[in-house]
Amino acid sequence: MSGKDHASKYGPATRLVEAGRRKQWTSAPGQKGGVVNPPVWRGSTHLYEDTADLAKGRPNADGHFYYGRRGGPTQWALADALTGLEPGADGTELFPSGVAAIACTLMAILQPGDELLFSDNSYEPTRGIALGMLERFGITARAFDPLDPKALAAMISDQTKAIMLESPGSLTMEVCDIPALTDIARDRGVISIVDNTWASALGFPALERGCDISIMSLTKHVGGHSDLMMGCASAAAPLIDRIRQHSQYMGQVVSPDDAALALRGLRTMGIRLERTTASAITIASWLEARPEVSAVLCPMLPGAPGFGLWERDFTGGCGLFSFIFRDADKQSRARFIDALDLFGIGYSWGGYESLAIPVDPGRVRDFRAWPGSIDTGCGLGVRLAIGLEDADDLMNDLIRGFAAMEI
Numbered sequence: 450m451s452g453k454d455h456a457s458k459y460g461p462a463t464r465l466v467e468a469g470r471r472k473q474w475t476s477a478p479g480q481k482g483g484v485v486n487p488p489v490w491r492g493s494t495h496l497y498e499d500t501a502d503l504a505k506g507r508p509n510a511d512g513h514f515y516y517g518r519r520g521g522p523t524q525w526a527l528a529d530a531l532t533g534l535e536p537g538a539d540g541t542e543l544f545p546s547g548v549a550a551i552a553c554t555l556m557a558i559l560q561p562g563d564e565l566l567f568s569d570n571s572y573e574p575t576r577g578i579a580l581g582m583l584e585r586f587g588i589t590a591r592a593f594d595p596l597d598p599k600a601l602a603a604m605i606s607d608q609t610k611a612i613m614l615e616s617p618g619s620l621t622m623e624v625c626d627i628p629a630l631t632d633i634a635r636d637r638g639v640i641s642i643v644d645n646t647w648a649s650a651l652g653f654p655a656l657e658r659g660c661d662i663s664i665m666s667l668t669k670h671v672g673g674h675s676d677l678m679m680g681c682a683s684a685a686a687p688l689i690d691r692i693r694q695h696s697q698y699m700g701q702v703v704s705p706d707d708a709a710l711a712l713r714g715l716r717t718m719g720i721r722l723e724r725t726t727a728s729a730i731t732i733a734s735w736l737e738a739r740p741e742v743s744a745v746l747c748p749m750l751p752g753a754p755g756f757g758l759w760e761r762d763f764t765g766g767c768g769l770f771s772f773i774f775r776d777a778d779k780q781s782r783a784r785f786i787d788a789l790d791l792f793g794i795g796y797s798w799g800g801y802e803s804l805a806i807p808v809d810p811g812r813v814r815d816f817r818a819w820p821g822s823i824d825t826g827c828g829l830g831v832r833l834a835i836g837l838e839d840a841d842d843l844m845n846d847l848i849r850g851f852a853a854m855e856i
């Protein structure tokens with residue numbers, strides 16, 4: 450059964466187990482039975498039966514041996530599994546990183562003279578691609594306020610080809626009204642792309658909520674163990690075919706070893722996300738009551754900015770959120786972070802281990818600096834990625850951090 454069939458037949462937990470384990474990928478020719486996981490098929494050259502077979506060629510779709518750059522069974526199994534997680538998708542393209550997925554998808558759908566509108570809370574490299582790279586190809590890009598659908602409607606012009614969304618924003622965590630924004634886009638013939646890394650397809654069925662293309666950094670929740678980099682784009686036909694063609698023009702390919710690691714990560718993604726979501730809510734509500742904290746930016750927290758939309762549109766969350774100090778300077782914030790034992794200091798998130806980094810998200814914006822009318826305190830914050838540790842241990846670690854601030 451294909452991933453697409455799974456999407457309509459099974460619940461998400463079952464799909465995570467069944468995903469990508471088609472018999473043709475888990476059994477060896479001439480053998481009865483098979484193995485549980487699709488094995489790692491290493492290969493650049495794919496062999497043909499004879500010259501007539503070579504001359505016949507192969508359909509340009511997953512599942513057909515052609516040449517290593519079009520992947521092999523391990524990559525096809527992963528792509529199929531991801532398609533099965535995203536109701537409404539006809540296919541998934543894999544990329545060597547999340548950023549590659551964003552860049553290549555934008556290159557696939559935009560051409561000279563087009564305009565891209567990107568939400569002002571976009572991940573920094575997305576902003577860089579939009580403003581730095583696309584311009585060289587005669588494509589203009591402007592930021593829009595993701596919390597103001599009317600403003601988006603007013604900005605769309607005849608040149609606007611696509612909008613790029615991210616929800617929640619990966620630093621400021623504001624949730625935007627994706628069904629409203631994508632309705633506006635669709636009415637004007639504009640393609641909606643979402644960076645769905647935060648919730649993953651499990652927590653936000655992006656195509657069902659009106660998006661045309663859903664992009665994820667698989668480096669985060671799907672990999673889940675901080676040991677691989679990968680990205681993907683899922684969409685219905687014909688958009689997915691266009692993305693596929695451009696991915697091939699640009700030589701995008703992932704290794705079968707990484708695809709096997711991503712498949713392994715996928716199996717436990719559901720329970721990992723349940724656990725990190727629950728711990729994040731516990732820790733976020735505890736932080737909210739701390740005197741050192743002026744605001745917790747966590748849409749999963751009742752009463753926090755974005756909670757209403759999150760509750761309405763999302764089916765899950767994850768361990769990533771930010772908070773703002775009431776009173777801190779850069780030195781005391783650094784002491785806070787440096788005093789943490791259990792939180793590593795590093796980019797990325799979605800691994801089994803907790804991480805903390807300083808955030809000053811107001812600086813990268815064109816529109817409002819902070820979501821809603823919240824008490825932004827001193828404006829200096831920390832982004833936490835909550836891992837699988839005991840929440841009590843993590844809170845004790847944060848208490849150590851507060852004590853080290855000495856303010």
Ligand SMILES: *Cc1c(COP(=O)(O)O)cnc(C)c1O
Pocket residue numbers: 546547548549572615619644646647666667668669678679680797
């Ligand atoms: C990390 C991240 C990406 C990029 O993914 P890489 O795999 O690191 O290239 C894209 N979007 C968001 C929201 C991210 O957090």
